[in-house]
Amino acid sequence: MIICIDVGNTRTKVAVYENSTLQQLIITNNEKLIKNISKQIQGIENCVDIILSSVGDLSLETIEDLKKLGNLITVTHETFLPFKNLYSTPTTLGIDRIVLAAGATLKYPNQNRLVIDAGTCITYDFINSSNQYHGGAISPGIGLRYKSLNDYTANLPLEKISELHPFVGNSTATSIQSGVLNGVIAEIEAFIDHFKHLDENLTVILTGGNSEFLVNRLKNSIFANPNFLLESLFLLHQHIVSND
Ligand SMILES: Nc1ncnc2c1ncn2[C@@H]1O[C@H](COP(=O)(O)OP(=O)(O)O)[C@@H](O)[C@H]1O
Ligand SMILES: CC(C)(COP(=O)(O)O)[C@@H](O)C(=O)NCCC(=O)O
Ligand SMILES: [K+]
Numbered sequence: 001m002i003i004c005i006d007v008g009n010t011r012t013k014v015a016v017y018e019n020s021t022l023q024q025l026i027i028t029n030n031e032k033l034i035k036n037i038s039k040q041i042q043g044i045e046n047c048v049d050i051i052l053s054s055v056g057d058l059s060l061e062t063i064e065d066l067k068k069l070g071n072l073i074t075v076t077h078e079t080f081l082p083f084k085n086l087y088s089t090p091t092t093l094g095i096d097r098i099v100l101a102a103g104a105t106l107k108y109p110n111q112n113r114l115v116i117d118a119g120t121c122i123t124y125d126f127i128n129s130s131n132q133y134h135g136g137a138i139s140p141g142i143g144l145r146y147k148s149l150n151d152y153t154a155n156l157p158l159e160k161i162s163e164l165h166p167f168v169g170n171s172t173a174t175s176i177q178s179g180v181l182n183g184v185i186a187e188i189e190a191f192i193d194h195f196k197h198l199d200e201n202l203t204v205i206l207t208g209g210n211s212e213f214l215v216n217r218l219k220n221s222i223f224a225n226p227n228f229l230l231e232s233l234f235l236l237h238q239h240i241v242s243n244d
Contacts, residue, residue, distance in 0.1 A: 164182070
């Protein structure tokens, strides 16, 4: 059994793989993580492997508890990777971005890939066909845009994701919806177009909590997989173990 754990800044996601097949997906939080995993491994006799990616607030105590539940691999900036990391500040690169780049490299070999993760933040990561990673971009996610408009102004209400609105918002609410949603879509299209100018056969992977909302609203063809980070953890685990 391999348990993949993705601790983001908003949610903690867990995938349980058995015989290379995804058995279960769990959305939880850091407080309930150990209890949830303990439930999964109850009665399991063969070995439990755990791989962890965290960019969120996971306590040292929880990490110690995970070590008691199975063989824990925590992805760090020293982890053995399938790509060359050319980020100019490699030790500050988000662990989630490292894992996504690894997953894209392993799942889509010999091609240029752009991974877009629409979660708390929207991250863009480009890995070229020679498996070199240079970087990408970070911008505020959809939830963060709504929240910051409300937090940093006196008069703007807190809106939440809804159906897409016309470019010309004719009220405060629809103006915010247009700015946030049309803005995010235009941004994502611009990033995809930028990399497609370099290679029209670019592989684009869209993931994260907002990927399902976005996928049908983008004009470019993309692979949408809301759980690509968890799948990437599974692929990275195989990569590490088979090269040990
Ligand atoms: N059930 C849900 N609970 C919370 N956020 C959700 C849910 N479903 C979709 N979302 C959206 O997903 C975003 C978080 O995405 P996620 O990829 O989990 O982020 P992170 O990896 O940064 O924690 C939230 O901003 C929200 O808009
Ligand atoms: C940009 C992020 C905050 C994204 O976090 P997420 O939206 O996945 O919760 C995370 O990848 C991070 O902390 N990055 C460190 C800075 C960098 O990647 O250069
Ligand atoms: K993200």
